[in-house]
Amino acid sequence: MFDYLLTDQQKALKKEAREFVKTIPRQMILDMDADKIRFPKEFLQEAGRRNLMGCRYPEKWGGRGMDWVSTCMVMEEIGILGYIFACTFGVGAELVCDAVILHGTDAQKEKYVKPLLRGEMFAAECLTEPRGGSDFFGTTTTAVDKGDHFILNGQKRFIVGGEGADYFLVYAKTDPDAEPRNGISCFIVDRTDGVETQYLYGLMGCRGGGAARMVFKDVKVPKENLLGEPNQGVKVFNTMMIPERLGTAAMTIGAAVPAVDIATGYTSKRKAFGQPVAQFQGVSFQVAEAVTLLDASRSMIYTTARAVDEKIHDKQIRRMVSESKKFVTESCQKAVHNAMQVMGGIGYTNIYPVERIFRDLRLASIWTGTNEVMAMIIANEWYKAYWKDKSAGKIRDMEPDAEEALAAEEKIFE
Numbered sequence: 001m002f003d004y005l006l007t008d009q010q011k012a013l014k015k016e017a018r019e020f021v022k023t024i025p026r027q028m029i030l031d032m033d034a035d036k037i038r039f040p041k042e043f044l045q046e047a048g049r050r051n052l053m054g055c056r057y058p059e060k061w062g063g064r065g066m067d068w069v070s071t072c073m074v075m076e077e078i079g080i081l082g083y084i085f086a087c088t089f090g091v092g093a094e095l096v097c098d099a100v101i102l103h104g105t106d107a108q109k110e111k112y113v114k115p116l117l118r119g120e121m122f123a124a125e126c127l128t129e130p131r132g133g134s135d136f137f138g139t140t141t142t143a144v145d146k147g148d149h150f151i152l153n154g155q156k157r158f159i160v161g162g163e164g165a166d167y168f169l170v171y172a173k174t175d176p177d178a179e180p181r182n183g184i185s186c187f188i189v190d191r192t193d194g195v196e197t198q199y200l201y202g203l204m205g206c207r208g209g210g211a212a213r214m215v216f217k218d219v220k221v222p223k224e225n226l227l228g229e230p231n232q233g234v235k236v237f238n239t240m241m242i243p244e245r246l247g248t249a250a251m252t253i254g255a256a257v258p259a260v261d262i263a264t265g266y267t268s269k270r271k272a273f274g275q276p277v278a279q280f281q282g283v284s285f286q287v288a289e290a291v292t293l294l295d296a297s298r299s300m301i302y303t304t305a306r307a308v309d310e311k312i313h314d315k316q317i318r319r320m321v322s323e324s325k326k327f328v329t330e331s332c333q334k335a336v337h338n339a340m341q342v343m344g345g346i347g348y349t350n351i352y353p354v355e356r357i358f359r360d361l362r363l364a365s366i367w368t369g370t371n372e373v374m375a376m377i378i379a380n381e382w383y384k385a386y387w388k389d390k391s392a393g394k395i396r397d398m399e400p401d402a403e404e405a406l407a408a409e410e411k412i413f414e
């Protein structure tokens, strides 16, 4: 639908991603959902061989020198296979590598980005702890400076790729006396002595991605594996929120598409009261709503991606990315809900993949920052922007545009 916005290079990349998606065997999707596959290495290896991961990074580090619009497009296409395929694709290539590309040394990019984008290495992001995920600054994992290395201790929870990853991006407190903003550092931690995958979670959906609790016990992390400046992990965290949330939103669209497609085909063929159910407005209007929500989501994603590419004002991007994550994930969940509803009982069975997609997409509004946290950021940025513009007199004062606007005694605020 939005192909007219794409360049020829982007269209060609989209075609490549679609061709790749077609090659993934149905059995792999079923085995992931049945937890028979614990981490989809073969899928990532093939994505790497095809150079589909990290297309926005410079060619020098294994990318294609493209942009965020291209990344969102690829994430949407990969999502069609299932949300967990896009999760594992995104966490390593689009999240962890993003942090290394933006904050890492050339040696770190050489060692950790290039092999990952070739599909020869896998990575996980370790932010959430058993004591909580929303409060990033409350981290209790510690890393103590021992001269040429740090000693890392702590636990991280729900880590996609906990099973399967070769290295981990870990946030830990390095200055316990400082304000949290100035006391957390970010590390690249190899799977080495003291790094243990302790618990694989039984999930409602999104299975097969190796989501685990990770324990780090007296892990020796070389100094050269500090990512960015010491005690300034927040700077890495802030930039990572873009791929976390924008990427999540883009892939959610792709993951919802098959449900709406299947429902469209089904309702065109399925008859009730002697006619295809799609001829009942109660049915076709639900499909229309689902399609509208998907298209509105795309509009939002590609506008936000463009804003990130253009590097417009930081605060505005923060709000746009959070709005995109919240709006798109909730819209896609609603689209899948409608798809299941119009299929009647069969939509609730495993005869069609709609029930799996429904289970998978429940995660979308929980991970990479819950949608409540997104609302908190949106509200925060919106109120600040409103008062800033207002006091600068940037917009017409619309309050007097009412008949009784001068009734000051009626304007009571306390």
Ligand SMILES: Cc1cc2nc3c(=O)[nH]c(=O)nc-3n(C[C@H](O)[C@H](O)[C@H](O)COP(=O)(O)OP(=O)(O)OC[C@H]3O[C@@H](n4cnc5c(N)ncnc54)[C@H](O)[C@@H]3O)c2cc1C
Binding pocket: 091, 124, 125, 126, 127, 128, 129, 131, 132, 133, 134, 135, 157, 158, 159, 160, 161, 203, 206, 211, 363, 366, 367, 368, 369, 370, 371, 372, 373, 376
């Ligand atoms: C399948 C799966 C995969 C995941 N993958 C990863 C991963 O790879 N790496 C990683 O680091 N994490 C991962 N996560 C963790 C995920 O990001 C967190 O679960 C999420 O951020 C919420 O943290 P929490 O579960 O600790 O909930 P809590 O922080 O305990 O929140 C509980 C509830 O309180 C609400 N809440 C909290 N604070 C506020 C507030 N200030 N205002 C309003 N409401 C609030 C939340 O919205 C939520 O509804 C994954 C989770 C799952 C389920």
